[in-house]
Amino acid sequence: MGTCQQSSQEGVRGLIRLIALSWCGALICVVADSVTAEVIRVDQGPTRWTISTQHSTYQVILTGDGDLVQGYFGPMSGERLLEAPSHRGTGGSNSFREVPYRGGFVDATPALEVIFHDHTRELELKHGGHEIGELEGYPFLRLDMTDIHYPFRLSEYIRVIPELDIYEKWMVLRNVGSESIQVERAYSGSVLLPRDSYDLIHLSGDWGREFFPRRTRLTSGLKSIYVRGVRSHQHASFFMVRPTGDVAEDFGPVWFGAVDWSGNWRFDCDVNRFERTQITGGINFWDTHWVLKGHSEFKTPKMVFGVSTDGSNGASRRMHRYILDHVMPKPFSQQVSKLLYNSWYATTFNVNEKDQVALARVARDIGVELFVMDDGWFKGRNNDRAGLGDWTPDKTKFPNGLGPLIQEISALGMEFGIWVEPEMVNPNSDLYRAHPEWVLRTPHRTAHEGRHQLVLNFAREDVKDYTLQWMDELLSKNNIKFIKWDMNRYISEAGWSDVEPMKQRELRIRYVQNLYEVLRTLRRKHPDVVFECCSGGGGRANAGILGLTDQIWTSDNTDPGDRLHIQYGFSYGFPAKAMVNWVTDAEWHQKTTSLTFRFHVAMAGNLGVGNDLHKWTEEDKSTAKELIRLYKSIRHIIQLGDQYRLRDPFRENRMAVQFVTRDGSESVVFAFQTLETLPMAAKGSSSSDRLVLRGLNPDRMYVVQGDIPRKEVPGDVLMASGILVPLQGNYASKLIFLRHQQ
Numbered sequence: 151m152g153t154c155q156q157s158s159q160e161g162v163r164g165l166i167r168l169i170a171l172s173w174c175g176a177l178i179c180v181v182a183d184s185v186t187a188e189v190i191r192v193d194q195g196p197t198r199w200t201i202s203t204q205h206s207t208y209q210v211i212l213t214g215d216g217d218l219v220q221g222y223f224g225p226m227s228g229e230r231l232l233e234a235p236s237h238r239g240t241g242g243s244n245s246f247r248e249v250p251y252r253g254g255f256v257d258a259t260p261a262l263e264v265i266f267h268d269h270t271r272e273l274e275l276k277h278g279g280h281e282i283g284e285l286e287g288y289p290f291l292r293l294d295m296t297d298i299h300y301p302f303r304l305s306e307y308i309r310v311i312p313e314l315d316i317y318e319k320w321m322v323l324r325n326v327g328s329e330s331i332q333v334e335r336a337y338s339g340s341v342l343l344p345r346d347s348y349d350l351i352h353l354s355g356d357w358g359r360e361f362f363p364r365r366t367r368l369t370s371g372l373k374s375i376y377v378r379g380v381r382s383h384q385h386a387s388f389f390m391v392r393p394t395g396d397v398a399e400d401f402g403p404v405w406f407g408a409v410d411w412s413g414n415w416r417f418d419c420d421v422n423r424f425e426r427t428q429i430t431g432g433i434n435f436w437d438t439h440w441v442l443k444g445h446s447e448f449k450t451p452k453m454v455f456g457v458s459t460d461g462s463n464g465a466s467r468r469m470h471r472y473i474l475d476h477v478m479p480k481p482f483s484q485q486v487s488k489l490l491y492n493s494w495y496a497t498t499f500n501v502n503e504k505d506q507v508a509l510a511r512v513a514r515d516i517g518v519e520l521f522v523m524d525d526g527w528f529k530g531r532n533n534d535r536a537g538l539g540d541w542t543p544d545k546t547k548f549p550n551g552l553g554p555l556i557q558e559i560s561a562l563g564m565e566f567g568i569w570v571e572p573e574m575v576n577p578n579s580d581l582y583r584a585h586p587e588w589v590l591r592t593p594h595r596t597a598h599e600g601r602h603q604l605v606l607n608f609a610r611e612d613v614k615d616y617t618l619q620w621m622d623e624l625l626s627k628n629n630i631k632f633i634k635w636d637m638n639r640y641i642s643e644a645g646w647s648d649v650e651p652m653k654q655r656e657l658r659i660r661y662v663q664n665l666y667e668v669l670r671t672l673r674r675k676h677p678d679v680v681f682e683c684c685s686g687g688g689g690r691a692n693a694g695i696l697g698l699t700d701q702i703w704t705s706d707n708t709d710p711g712d713r714l715h716i717q718y719g720f721s722y723g724f725p726a727k728a729m730v731n732w733v734t735d736a737e738w739h740q741k742t743t744s745l746t747f748r749f750h751v752a753m754a755g756n757l758g759v760g761n762d763l764h765k766w767t768e769e770d771k772s773t774a775k776e777l778i779r780l781y782k783s784i785r786h787i788i789q790l791g792d793q794y795r796l797r798d799p800f801r802e803n804r805m806a807v808q809f810v811t812r813d814g815s816e817s818v819v820f821a822f823q824t825l826e827t828l829p830m831a832a833k834g835s836s837s838s839d840r841l842v843l844r845g846l847n848p849d850r851m852y853v854v855q856g857d858i859p860r861k862e863v864p865g866d867v868l869m870a871s872g873i874l875v876p877l878q879g880n881y882a883s884k885l886i887f888l889r890h891q892q
């Protein structure tokens with residue numbers, strides 16, 4: 151954190167009265183360097199903090215009553231101060247508070263609710279100081295609040311990524327007394343949008359159809375999106391909010407955000423009686439509380455809020471860069487991913503050394519770099535009814551352990567990866583027989599199974615330690631460079647009867663904290679191992695898990711037509727590098743499509759191969775080899791560049807997406823057509839072949855080639871009138887490359 155300097159003499163005088171209320175006894179005001187000071191400015195009369203990013207403004211105002219209220223939050227605007235209530239005070243209403251808590255008139259969704267030892271359930275917080283500094287190279291503002299009576303303090307942090315117009319918010323709750331305080335809700339943060347009418351866009355679906363963008367009008371009242379089972383195929387943690395009726399992908403203001411939490415999370419969109427839209431989010435405290443013991447603190451996860459001035463495409467691009475540059479683990483987030491083959495669809499549970507090596511040979515020949523053996527390799531795992539928990543190689547399948555297989559894979563010049571599901575146990579396993587008390591269960595209630603498995607209580611320290619021990623051993627004893635970490639069921643009967651009652655309701659939070667600790671420790675001990683997050687496909691997609699894993703298995707649905715929709719939705723909130731797509735065969739989908747079409751769909755993200763390679767003809771293998779070679783030459787553009795959605799498969803039977811390197815020098819365009827007959831008309835599609843491109847340098851001449859005749863076209867023309875990319879027939883695709891001339 152940076153050094154300290156008071157902003158103005160007037161400010162000192164204006165705040166002296168508040169120092170009397172300050173719990174820290176002194177008003178802390180830190181201004182780091184000039185960049186930070188430019189981003190976060192403190193003005194007086196009334197005291198206000200103005201955060202300016204490249205395209206947005208966020209303002210917090212101190213009222214004469216010592217309350218912190220939200221001012222303007224949105225694109226840079228002349229209306230900056232118009233949205234705030236009178237700085238003279240809030241009249242006891244929580245609706246404009248920077249941290250709306252339970253206490254006074256509760257007009258807004260509270261971000262904070264506590265119960266004190268004497269059963270008082272109301273807070274009354276007053277400003278107690280602030281700090282401006284730097285955290286991991288970016289400016290932050292810390293606003294302190296203290297209860298006027300009880301020994302409770304709150305610090306709200308707002309860390310800013312100015313070039314992405316992104317604000318991270320989180321809170322630290324402190325009990326500075328000796329009696330416990332029961333926290334019933336502690337969200338990460340809340341924002342108020344300028345007075346307007348808005349639509350919410352969120353990502354919804356189910357297993358096999360994850361990430362479908364849904365749009366709904368926000369009318370007076372509450373619309374909540376939340377998870378209660380620690381994972382969810384129904385909701386992915388990302389939203390956009392934009393003025394009603396405004397649909398352009400490339401212009402207009404869009405507010406967006408996500409909760410960085412991999413368990414029960416939620417966000418609430420609350421249109422209050424003043425017609426102001428409030429968005430609040432963080433941990434979903436459903437069936438949950440936290441006991442803030444004497445002299446302890448609780449830190450919430452982060453919630454990200456951002457503002458785009460260039461439509462939903464701009465919101466997604468900001469989010470992609472944020473996840474790549476600020477969330478996902480380095481150095482992998484800055485490098486292209488190794489092209490993987492996964493054996494699941496080829497062998498399911500019937501794995502053995504001979505068959506895996508046979509697949510690996512073909513995989514190597516077509517250009518695969520990482521061979522991943524999926525489920526079925528460990529003791530007793532012949533189907534999904536047994537084995538989870540017993541993480542030693544099955545002796546009948548691997549009589550000499552994993553060593554010989556891994557050596558063969560290495561000798562073929564590939565890295566080796568393996569599937570695990572550490573949070574689960576089958577009742578038919580040695581682990582369960584030894585530790586039936588380790589599973590989530592409620593006394594006198596049925597312990598429901600999902601996929602014949604129960605959930606290990608990751609909140610328990612012994613379960614955490616056991617997991618760390620066997621995973622560490624697996625990675626230490628074997629040359630494994632990739633872990634596919636699966637999680638295949640939702641949580642039920644979240645009981646933990648052998649701890650004190652007040653701790654039992656902390657389970658859902660402790661579960662995630664320990665999951666994070668296990669992943670963090672494993673990454674620290676094995677920094678060269680890549681982790682893939684899987685949850686029956688995309689059941690656990692959020693910025694929280696992406697802080698500790700490197701990619702997401704997007705969906706178990708590999709049908710290329712369906713996949714265009716799933717991938718389109720995924721791109722709203724998550725970067726292409728995180729989106730793992732395998733090419734599979736028709737037996738795993740409903741439709742027969744060309745191998746080239748299937749490859750093109752999968753290449754518009756993090757390409758992998760997942761079918762039975764022995765079923766491919768020599769011609770198929772040579773097509774695959776050529777497309778893999780091609781992908782390797784452009785994957786840096788797709789995985790590390792910016793993404794522009796050009797055509798929406800939910801509106802027409804076309805889908806198109808463009809990737810551009812951050813310097814604008816290279817670009818790739820994928821164009822797809824699904825059905826060209828009646829459904830297209832039914833969707834109201836035009837069949838225009840024109841694609842107007844984005845993100846190029848207007849002053850440079852680009853060489854355009856690929857599946858259309860080679861030509862040279864200036865960047866400004868490509869972005870004004872575009873290029874024609876004709877598509878004919880069902881499930882047709884084209885791939886175009888652009889490079890600007892030196």
Ligand code: DGJ
Binds near residue numbers: 524525687
């Ligand atoms: C669910 C995953 O989504 C699949 O890819 C596969 O790993 C299976 N689990 C294995 O049980």
